[in-house]
Amino acid sequence: MRRRYGNMVLEAIRSLLRKPETLPSKEIERKIFTEESRGIPTLIADKCIGCSLCAMTCPSQAITMIPGGKRSIGGRVIEIKIPSFDYSKCIYCELCAQICKQNAIEIRKDQDPIIIMKNGESR
Amino acid sequence: MKVMGAVDLRRDKDSSVVLVSPDSFPEAIKATIPSYPHLITITAVHIDGGIELIYSFDNLRGEMRNIIVRLPEKEASIQSISSYLKGSYIYEMEVRDLFGVNFLGHPIPSARLLLPDSYPTNAPPPLLKTVSLEQLSRILDEAQRQEPPTMLTPVTGSSRYSVESLVILPFGPYHPALKEPEHFAIALEGERIVEAMPRIGYVHRGIEKLAENRTYLQVLFLVERVCGICSFHHSWTYTMAVEKLLGITPSKRAEYLRTLVAELERIHSHTLWIGLLGYWSGFDTMFMWLWSARERIMKLLEMIAGNRVNKSFITIGGVRRDVSDEKLKIILREIAEFEREFRKITDEVMSYDPLIERVRGIGSYNAETAILSGAVGPVLRAAGIPYDIRKIEPYGAYPEISFNVITGSRGDVLSIADVRVRETFESIEIIRQVIEKIPSGNPVPPTFFTGGGRDGEAIARTEPPRGELYYYIRGRTGMKTPYRVKIRTPTLPNLVLASEALKGYTLSDIPLILTMIDPCFSCEDRAIVYVGRRDPFIVKLHRTPPREISGGCTL
Ligand code: SF4
Ligand code: SF4
Numbered sequence: 001m002r003r004r005y006g007n008m009v010l011e012a013i014r015s016l017l018r019k020p021e022t023l024p025s026k027e028i029e030r031k032i033f034t035e036e037s038r039g040i041p042t043l044i045a046d047k048c049i050g051c052s053l054c055a056m057t058c059p060s061q062a063i064t065m066i067p068g069g070k071r072s073i074g075g076r077v078i079e080i081k082i083p084s085f086d087y088s089k090c091i092y093c094e095l096c097a098q099i100c101k102q103n104a105i106e107i108r109k110d111q112d113p114i115i116i117m118k119n120g121e122s123r
Numbered sequence: 124m125k126v127m128g129a130v131d132l133r134r135d136k137d138s139s140v141v142l143v144s145p146d147s148f149p150e151a152i153k154a155t156i157p158s159y160p161h162l163i164t165i166t167a168v169h170i171d172g173g174i175e176l177i178y179s180f181d182n183l184r185g186e187m188r189n190i191i192v193r194l195p196e197k198e199a200s201i202q203s204i205s206s207y208l209k210g211s212y213i214y215e216m217e218v219r220d221l222f223g224v225n226f227l228g229h230p231i232p233s234a235r236l237l238l239p240d241s242y243p244t245n246a247p248p249p250l251l252k253t254v255s256l257e258q259l260s261r262i263l264d265e266a267q268r269q270e271p272p273t274m275l276t277p278v279t280g281s282s283r284y285s286v287e288s289l290v291i292l293p294f295g296p297y298h299p300a301l302k303e304p305e306h307f308a309i310a311l312e313g314e315r316i317v318e319a320m321p322r323i324g325y326v327h328r329g330i331e332k333l334a335e336n337r338t339y340l341q342v343l344f345l346v347e348r349v350c351g352i353c354s355f356h357h358s359w360t361y362t363m364a365v366e367k368l369l370g371i372t373p374s375k376r377a378e379y380l381r382t383l384v385a386e387l388e389r390i391h392s393h394t395l396w397i398g399l400l401g402y403w404s405g406f407d408t409m410f411m412w413l414w415s416a417r418e419r420i421m422k423l424l425e426m427i428a429g430n431r432v433n434k435s436f437i438t439i440g441g442v443r444r445d446v447s448d449e450k451l452k453i454i455l456r457e458i459a460e461f462e463r464e465f466r467k468i469t470d471e472v473m474s475y476d477p478l479i480e481r482v483r484g485i486g487s488y489n490a491e492t493a494i495l496s497g498a499v500g501p502v503l504r505a506a507g508i509p510y511d512i513r514k515i516e517p518y519g520a521y522p523e524i525s526f527n528v529i530t531g532s533r534g535d536v537l538s539i540a541d542v543r544v545r546e547t548f549e550s551i552e553i554i555r556q557v558i559e560k561i562p563s564g565n566p567v568p569p570t571f572f573t574g575g576g577r578d579g580e581a582i583a584r585t586e587p588p589r590g591e592l593y594y595y596i597r598g599r600t601g602m603k604t605p606y607r608v609k610i611r612t613p614t615l616p617n618l619v620l621a622s623e624a625l626k627g628y629t630l631s632d633i634p635l636i637l638t639m640i641d642p643c644f645s646c647e648d649r650a651i652v653y654v655g656r657r658d659p660f661i662v663k664l665h666r667t668p669p670r671e672i673s674g675g676c677t678l
Contacts, residue, residue, distance in 0.1 A: 034425060057573060058341075094435075095340075095571070
């Protein structure tokens with residue numbers, strides 16, 4: 001019994017001195033990406049050749065191919081389609097970037113991910 | 124001990140597959156049950172104009188027997204086996220809902236388990252191959268528009284209880300004592316529970332149907348979302364089945380890393396559950412202590428995979444990123460710290476008399492009831508049956524790791540808690556061995572598998588924190604998508620046991636007894652995607668048409 005009371009007092013003192021277990025909301029906002037997290041896929045339009053591989057692979061079907069203007073590939077000028085990301089569907093899995101043979105999709109961590117708001121808008 | 128590979132069930136020359144006709148089916152089942160008492164699940168496949176039912180049994184030592192029976196597509200019906208094995212009734216209801224097979228002599232003849240009550244009775248069952256996603260979407264859309272949500276008055280078998288002395292209490296789907304939506308019709312005599320009949324499906328998302336419309340690689344990300352706690356085990360089991368189907372062997376290091384993440388997942392899941400036990404018995408401090416200790420493991424998972432919940436760590440043929448030696452060292456250090464903390468907390472709480480008195484002897488059941496209900500995982504092991512897939516059908520790095528299968532001596536809430544505490548320590552030891560023995564090499568495949576399937580079928584089983592998880596995959600040559608993906612999550616059979624164990628206890632014990640199995644109703648429901656944000660009540664099982672493009676590729 002005595003040991004238990006001792007422990008209780010110790011625990012109480014320790015808890016008083018310790019940092020809180022949960023993060024304050026300010027800190028969470030700063031901590032959206034850690035070193036290990038995957039980031040946000042963004043297109044480097046010049047590198048893309050419009051092969052659609054990323055759109056076909058994306059698990060959440062977040063990529064649609066849209067007209068991307070003319071591009072000269074292998075000496076010929078053709079109309080290409082480039083990916084457009086629907087960030088409210090994206091699960092930030094990084095697969096598109098890893099699958100793209102041209103390295104045309106860059107994963108960036110300098111922007112906040114899109115958060116779906118209650119009213120269906122996103123930010 | 125036999126390691127089940129089971130690539131192509133039918134080409135397997137041993138006796139693990141028995142093809143029977145509907146007439147000789149009852150005999151075959153009767154002959155099988157004495158030596159194979161554990162019914163894993165009933166898998167239905169709509170193929171070649173018929174419905175194939177695969178009854179998968181296990182002898183509780185890792186040997187499987189699959190009894191396959193073919194039924195015509197129209198008016199398919201077969202004898203129910205629930206009089207031999209109680210637990211089968213829930214699988215039969217699942218097949219009845221999703222494939223329209225009629226089970227003769229079923230104890231709950233008309234009620235639904237998964238499909239919404241508003242699903243028209245004359246509409247085709249959703250998992251038939253002849254039903255397209257668009258059609259299904261239309262059916263559900265119309266059904267939802269026509270009536271107010273009839274799900275609020277679910278039909279269970281409770282109409283059988285019209286005796287005056289009994290009160291039928293509707294429990295759930297939304298109830299303060301439940302964290303997830305499920306419904307129980309509880310027959311009460313005074314304060315005592317006489318019977319409890321489950322009705323699930325409130326979070327049914329149609330994952331199995333969606334899986335038939337996505338490529339093998341995409342499905343991997345889909346199944347990861349079946350459960351938020353065992354997410355890695357789902358993706359691992361699926362990957363294992365695909366690897367068996369296609370004959371891909373991942374590297375040794377990949378297998379070790381998979382095992383590492385799986386065991387971390389077990390630790391965090393068990394810690395979470397033990398915390399919840401405190402929560403449901405009114406001991407909130409215990410809940411907070413354990414959940415704060417669990418945070419350490421979550422941070423490790425984030426460090427390894429980049430994500431805390433849906434880890435996206437595994438891929439077909441390997442893993443998606445390597446874990447450096449420094450990180451392995453950090454894991455060792457943190458896990459030691461966790462062990463110290465966890466031991467301190469569990470020593471304290473598991474010797475705290477008010478808690479012990481509250482949970483001892485509650486929800487008690489014996490080994491026989493557990494087996495007949497088809498229970499799995501810690502629930503079955505607490506009753507003394509050493510049924511652990513890691514041991515009886517080793518996968519990943521488990522063949523090279525020595526560990527004990529933890530069992531208890533009686534089934535009740537306390538004994539299950541004890542099993543989970545000891546299993547957590549065992550997992551810590553497994554992690555130490557994994558890190559010590561991990562081979563070098565590159566676990567990341569050079570290119571990601573983006574191909575299609577081939578003719579054949581494969582079964583994979585793993586042991587997530589809640590118990591045996593079962594995946595069945597059927598492939599077809601030339602098809603980019605799996606022909607059929609069947610998932611049997613551990614909560615489904617454990618739910619049968621929980622309904623059994625509720626009998627004889629009082630209303631106030633319900634939260635504790637339900638928590639005992641560590642229920643995950645989302646994972647047993649899986650499968651409707653909600654789209655159409657402007658009208659939140661439109662349900663579409665979707666592939667949505669591309670929405671208007673919001674311009675450019677920047678944020
Ligand atoms: S981003 Fe890459 S994968 Fe996608 S279309 Fe362009 S080149 Fe192809
Ligand atoms: S990160 Fe994943 S979900 Fe997002 S667009 Fe790329 S592949 Fe699709």
